[in-house]
């Protein structure tokens with residue numbers, strides 16, 4: 001068993017090993033998580049959380065690393081969470097990320113963590129926000145969350161970041177894909193990376209066109225900027241930081257930041273509650289209650305909706 005009060009105190013002082021231990025407790029869904037989160041709650045809320053999403057290979061890790069460099073120049077303490085929804089923990093993609101992050105691994109003011117979510121019930125939805133909380137409590141002023149934009153995950157990242165950055169690159173057919181995936185709606189800042197390659201201008205133009213076709217904007221609404229970068233050489237990265245800071249200022253001015261954080265907290269609670277309920281339903285498989293309900297459905301005495309109601313009532317009252 002971990003000594004939670006000591007770990008929390010050390011994390012609060014910014015000790016990397018304590019931060020790492022606490023995130024391991026998150027990842028392992030430790031029974032001590034409740035104690036950890038209770039202790040961390042009053043220490044959180046100071047971090048600005050930026051999500052980076054985009055297709056594999058677009059340059060998210062390279063951009064993240066370049067953003068770390070830029071924020072370190074500004075003297076900020078930075079957290080990086082690379083969430084991979086598909087690969088196992090020691091997967092190749094994460095190995096590549098580790099290489100790209102190498103220059104920061106000896107910096108005591110940078111916390112880097114890769115997190116695989118495959119095999120977690122509810123996936124990214126509950127684990128990543130708790131890891132973000134740990135980094136937040138450890139005094140990270142900026143937390144960069146990298147994830148692949150597949151399926152639901154870009155929606156999830158939008159829910160858990162203060163600002164969402166969507167990355168595209170020329171020649172990846174990203175324009176059309178982006179529109180299909182609904183990725184245009186979630187981007188607060190768009191980055192066309194690999195601007196050293198042919199087609200970057202065309203991609204930016206196409207994107208600009210598609211953004212312009214969206215719903216009519218009110219004066220004062222946020223118009224997502226498009227920034228061209230060569231992340232591999234750090235070019236354009238200061239402009240990305242500038243766009244992020246502008247978006248953050250705009251959100252604060254319009255009450256959007258507080259609103260997003262409330263929505264994020266609500267989703268966090270929901271994810272934890274749903275996971276807990278699912279676990280209890282799972283427990284019931286070896287239980288006579290579900291079996292008895294199933295028997296009554298087969299016998300025509302009960303319909304499945306009524307049975308589900310009874311099951312849920314049983315779950316929430318049985319404690």
Ligand SMILES: Nc1nc2c(ncn2[C@@H]2O[C@H](COP(=O)(O)OP(=O)(O)O)[C@@H](O)[C@H]2O)c(=O)[nH]1
Pocket residue numbers: 054055056057058059060061062063096100193194195196197229230231232233
């Ligand atoms: N030409 C070019 N290559 C880049 C640039 N940024 C990243 N890359 C390369 O693209 C590949 C994928 O980058 P990575 O950051 O791992 O992408 P991720 O899968 O989105 O995290 C790597 O080989 C990078 O070196 C860039 O600005 N220009």
Ligand SMILES: [Mg+2]
Pocket residue numbers: 060061062097146
């Ligand atoms: Mg990556």
